[in-house]
Amino acid sequence: MAPNPSTPITTDNKAFSLSHRKNIRDNEKFKAEHLAKIATATGVPDWDFEFQGDAAKFNEEICGDYKDRFGEILFGQNSYLSNVADLLERCMKDDMTKEAFVDAVKAKKVAFRPDQGSDGYFRLSIEDGIFVVTVPASNFWANIGDISYYKDLDKML
DSSP states (O other): OOOOOEEOOSTTOTTSOHHHHHHHHHHHHHHHHHHHHHHHHHTOOOOEEEEESOHHHHHHHTOGGGGGGHHHHHHSTTSHHHHHHHHHHHHTTSHHHHHHHHHHOTTOEEEEEEESSOOSSOEEEEETTEEEEEEEGGGTTSSGGGGGGOOOHHHHO
């Protein structure tokens, strides 16, 4: 599956409200920490995070009460990205898993992708060298801690 176009989740993206951009700004430090944790776990530097799709539209239509917490939810202290970092830190302790993961995720990127049509709480996949977290819009920010306990990473590799 070809990746969706990504939207910059940055403080200078004027498609977001001021309070939304402030929340992004206040959580940028955590994004850097989580990406550094992934780099340490994998032994590969310079990881990146992207939102696949129209983040501003998703934020307005789906996030409801959470819309001013978008940065916190995506990459804050207890976020989608923090749970991916915890998962990888746990799984990369096995050298064979680490080698297979690094070979499969050549883009050194974690992507968040909303999906209107799927069910469950999340789906993890590797597509075009990108580690993708797909989340049904109906379950946005529900049970995200389950990501860090995901048991089937080896089956993707």
